Amino acid sequence: MTEVEDTPTLCEGDDNEDSDGWDEMEVSGEQTTCLFCSSQFHTIAVALDHCRSEHQFDLLELKTKYNMDCYSFIKMINYIRLHKPDPHIITESCVALWDDDVYLKPGEMEPWLMYDFDDLGSTPSTPHYAIDGKTPISNNINDLQRQIYELTLQVREKDNLLKNAMQDMAKMREVTKTIVESGDSKILIPTNVASIPAGYDNEYFNTYSHYGIHHEMLSDTVRTTSYRDAILNNEDVFKDKIVLDVGCGTGILSMFAAKAGSAKVYGIDQSDVLYKAMDIIRENNLYDAIHLIRGRIEDTPLPVDKVDIIISEWMGYFLLFEGMLDSFIYARDNHLSANGVILPNRCNISLVGISDSDKYDNHITFWNNVYGFSMKCMKHEVVKEPNIETISSDTVITTPFILTEINLKTCQTNTVEFSTDFKLQVTKGGVLTALGGYFDTFFDLPNSVSFSTGPHVMKTHWQQTVFYLKNPQNVNEGDTIEGNLTCSRTKKNVRGLKVTITMNQEAQEYLLD
Known part of the structure; x- marks a missing residue:
């Protein structure tokens, strides 16, 4: 049986002149169906509370986790309606599964898309937050529950913002302490990529989260076919060897190495494109041969101590721009076996x-x-x-x-x-x-x-x-x-x-x- 929340409309006392402006309400005669079951509700706010309590699907946490905007919200709703996933698949995913413009295409009438997502966790979006910032008391228990839920969402988001700010301050204190304790003549200034504090290098890696740059590199036939030929025309070098691909991106070099007969290939990349690389590896049935790791090579332990071959496409403009040579050198000095091979050399x-x-x-x-x-x-x-x-x-x-x-x-x-x-x-x-x-x-x-x-x-x-x-x-x-x-x-x-x-x-x- 479909559960319907009995929430009366909020037009009691319509004859009161002070109620002007209160008729822009979320409540309407059209019912909202839960995203994950057949339960129906008169308001989005109550439906949100139901999703949080019954399905452990907290929209505010997702908004913070994926830095969602209203377009991302629309795509998520369309994704859920189209694929009907279990809620835990969405909440436990490392990436936004709906991050594709195909989910912006309009479908059937969907009450969820009428929700003012930008207001979630910021200013209250219900009419109960009235005059001079004071919240009027309502005799309707559902209205009160909705007010409490909206306030809870705001407090939770502010707690998340405060937590992030305190973490940033802690990082700043740690760096400042190191600088002060080192003395004026030994002020800590990064001299290579390995000396950049963990977490301070994200802006660089975020540039490789955009798919356009990977399309540009893969379309570069001089670059890509040279690596392919160096690997596949030298299968005897790769056969039964353990290979490390530094800055693996979409995994193209790792797949060449696997195709050349490598015993195991470890690909490492800090960029979010690694999650797509995982899909690519599965799509080509190479998950047994290739193991992908998300992280900076300088900060991330590998499953093996030494590898036989290191491959990397680390070159930047004027060869040395971007400093990825530093990461290549770090991998060489810390993970390459004594008689190992590096490509290019x-x-x-x-x-x-x-x-x-x-x-x-x-x-x-x-x-x-x-x-x-x-x-x-x-x-x-x-x-x-x-x-x-x-x-x-x-x-x-x-x-x-x-x-x-x-x-x-x-x-x-x-x-x-x-x-x-x-x-x-x-x-x-x-x-x-x-x-x-x-x-x-x-x-x-x-x-x-x-x-x-x-x-x-x-x-x-x-x-x-x-x-x-x-x-x-x-x-x-x-x-x-x-x-x-x-x-x-x-x-x-x-x-x-x-x-x-x-x-x-x-x-x-x-x-x-």
């Missing part, structure tokens, strides 16, 4: 001279006249930001120069800090408008594989890093362009880079941050 960074007046005008000279207004003051800041773009090969006017070579079996985290004098031989005359940086990657295996991100080969998602000059200069074929490039971490962000290029006794700073 070599990289280098190169520099070329560029002559492209059109792009220079679009990017820098543009600020001289913007719809009739001078914005020249912007040029000083704009030129400090390296541009990630594809350099046309016909705009390259010098030979390349290798700035640094990295042996990934022996390098340390200070590899990011280097200074190199460079010489670029001009191959055709023109106006030098910028310098371009790119990197090459090597897999030295029995069947070797390598790829380049330079302007002379197929485009990759890394493209090239372009350093525009404040003062372009004329050069002639046969000239030598001499200078120095210094690379270091930015002080405020160890994942960022500061590049200083000095030519003709003029230094110019660039920030990749």
Whole structure:
């Protein structure tokens, strides 16, 4: 039998003039059916209380857990109505199962979608919260219960906010204490990724929770097929080995390793995309071969002490941006067996001279006249930001120069800090408008594989890093362009880079941050 809560309408005393404004009520003649059973109610508030007490489904806790907004609420309701899951499946899930825009499509008339979700746990959404912030006393027991429930929701959310604030304060006190106790000459400043306190690195990993970036990387055929060929063309290297995939993302490299005959593959990633990777592994029936772990490699214990092979696609713009090399090195130093293999095992960074007046005008000279207004003051800041773009090969006017070579079996985290004098031989005359940086990657295996991100080969998602000059200069074929490039971490962000290029006794700073 369907349970119906007998809640009388709240229009008693309609002839009272003081009741103006109280007719925008949640209560209506249309009954609301429970999300998980056939019980029906006259109000959403009572239905919410029923869901909480009978099904242990607390909407306020879910709102806080998933940082839900009204769109997420709509998708959740449509998801529940469509799939009819047990409530514990939703409450115990690590991710919002309804996080797909397909659940925004309208369906049948649904009273739950009329609920003002934004008011949940904040300002009361029922008409009983009346004048001057005072709550009038009601003779209706259901009304009183609803008022109590709404107030309870508010208190609970405030408790959650207070708890989070106190946790943040505790972290701040811990860091401050470390800084103070270390003395003025030893102030604690992170010098590599491993020294970033746990929990302070979430902003970086959140960028990899968006699926667009994974589509971009997987669509990069130069990148992905190079890793595939390095692994699958060297099955003898992988056969029966234990493999660690650092920063596994969607798990594509882990699946290549499993396909090559690895005994076990451990993939680790701190980003929420790992939950989708788990679905992908199950979808391809590789759950016996691949074990996925959510966490930072620097803070997370592995099921095994040592592995035979470490694979990782850690490279960023200008190779070193994002600082993921630090995590690769940490994994190598703490988890690789004595005779283990790391892939890739070599990289280098190169520099070329560029002559492209059109792009220079679009990017820098543009600020001289913007719809009739001078914005020249912007040029000083704009030129400090390296541009990630594809350099046309016909705009390259010098030979390349290798700035640094990295042996990934022996390098340390200070590899990011280097200074190199460079010489670029001009191959055709023109106006030098910028310098371009790119990197090459090597897999030295029995069947070797390598790829380049330079302007002379197929485009990759890394493209090239372009350093525009404040003062372009004329050069002639046969000239030598001499200078120095210094690379270091930015002080405020160890994942960022500061590049200083000095030519003709003029230094110019660039920030990749």
